[in-house]
Amino acid sequence: MLRARITGTGSAVPEKVLSNADLERMVETSDEWITARTGIKQRRIAAEGEFTSTLAVKAARQALAMAGIGAEELDLIILGTVTPDFPFPATACIIQHELGARNAVAFDLSAACSGFLYGLSIADTYIRGGSAKKALVIGAEVLSRIVDWTDRNTCILFGDGSGAAVVEAYEGDDGILSTHIYSDGAYWETLYQAGCGRRNPASSQRTIDERLFFIRMDGSDVFKHAVRAMEEAAGAALSANGMSASDLSLFIPHQANRRIIDATGKRLGLTPEKVFINLHNYGNTSSASIPIALDEASRAGRLKKGDVVLLDSFGGGFTYGSALLRW
Numbered sequence: 621m622l623r624a625r626i627t628g629t630g631s632a633v634p635e636k637v638l639s640n641a642d643l644e645r646m647v648e649t650s651d652e653w654i655t656a657r658t659g660i661k662q663r664r665i666a667a668e669g670e671f672t673s674t675l676a677v678k679a680a681r682q683a684l685a686m687a688g689i690g691a692e693e694l695d696l697i698i699l700g701t702v703t704p705d706f707p708f709p710a711t712a713c714i715i716q717h718e719l720g721a722r723n724a725v726a727f728d729l730s731a732a733c734s735g736f737l738y739g740l741s742i743a744d745t746y747i748r749g750g751s752a753k754k755a756l757v758i759g760a761e762v763l764s765r766i767v768d769w770t771d772r773n774t775c776i777l778f779g780d781g782s783g784a785a786v787v788e789a790y791e792g793d794d795g796i797l798s799t800h801i802y803s804d805g806a807y808w809e810t811l812y813q814a815g816c817g818r819r820n821p822a823s824s825q826r827t828i829d830e831r832l833f834f835i836r837m838d839g840s841d842v843f844k845h846a847v848r849a850m851e852e853a854a855g856a857a858l859s860a861n862g863m864s865a866s867d868l869s870l871f872i873p874h875q876a877n878r879r880i881i882d883a884t885g886k887r888l889g890l891t892p893e894k895v896f897i898n899l900h901n902y903g904n905t906s907s908a909s910i911p912i913a914l915d916e917a918s919r920a921g922r923l924k925k926g927d928v929v930l931l932d933s934f935g936g937g938f939t940y941g942s943a944l945l946r947w
């Protein structure tokens with residue numbers, strides 16, 4: 621059977637670490653509160669001159685090296701991001717140019733924290749339909765540029781980073797077994813950036829006066845929906861493949877909040893050792909969180925041939941989704 625499978629992964633984060641202790645000096649918060657409510661201990665912050673494309677290219681080069689292919693062999697590049705370098709052109713085109721991937725079609729997609737899984741789903745569809753053979757799917761963000769560093773409700777959560785995966789056509793039974801992606805636009809105002817699009821341009825007085833350039837979030841509403849939606853997306857992946865949670869070797873959820881991950885894992889009936897967690901190191905890196913985790917799991921030897929791995933995401937939009945892989 622013609623399938624798509626991940627043949628290489630990569631990830632890159634900025635050098636600068638912002639710890640909970642650093643945040644204690646910036647807003648009224650504490651390491652104890654952040655750790656108990658989120659599980660986050662530190663996050664990475666992009667340096668001046670470091671952009672989404674900069675981090676994405678670093679992760680992409682690692683993924684290409686692991687896959688053992690050249691950039692000119694790529695026919696598709698998809699970047700999930702909500703922090704593109706520019707409104708246009710697509711940051712994916714800048715990445716294409718930097719990599720020398722001259723034979724690829726490149727575009728960005730905006731699905732917030734589900735950006736990587738949306739991209740993986742599109743790459744899988746292109747490959748199984750015969751329209752592409754070698755794709756690069758990237759999630760990359762510099763969320764620190766749209767975080768209000770005076771708002772303790774949000775600034776403790778987010779971090780910068782990038783992860784990438786090379787996805788190739790392959791004849792066999794392993795690889796991407798299924799993807800399921802969903803949107804629920806009824807909640808678009810629950811987590812969004814109000815300014816800097818065309819409704820509230822960056823230059824408008826209203827955007828400046830009302831500080832619309834920053835992320836806005838109703839945290840408890842997001843929390844509630846996240847657990848329910850991630851359980852639904854995970855369930856869809858398992859039932860589409862006639863599997864149950866006991867068939868999983870590893871569950872790699874979006875890294876937003878330790879409590880969301882624990883609650884989802886519990887609802888699925890997973891033991892803690894089957895749940896991959898690295899958000900204590902990076903915070904919520906939105907579209908980058910799953911590919912960074914996948915890369916770390918792969919390089920740490922936690923993914924063996926034949927392992928069944930479930931990826932599961934939730935984010936602004938709302939968007940959510942899952943992908944089931946046989947490694």
Ligand code: UT7
Pocket residue numbers: 648649650653654657658733772773774776811837838839840841842843846876877880904906934935936
């Ligand atoms: O990828 C999706 C992106 N977003 C998310 O996943 C976010 C999902 N939501 C969450 O992670 C949680 O809702 C938060 C971590 C954002 C907040 O946790 P919570 O348990 O829902 O707390 P809360 O918003 O109900 O706030 C409880 C209290 C409030 O004080 P009062 O009103 O009870 O006096 C907040 O003002 O905690 C206060 N608080 C803080 N205290 C210390 C809020 N942020 C902080 C803080 N430090 N950083």
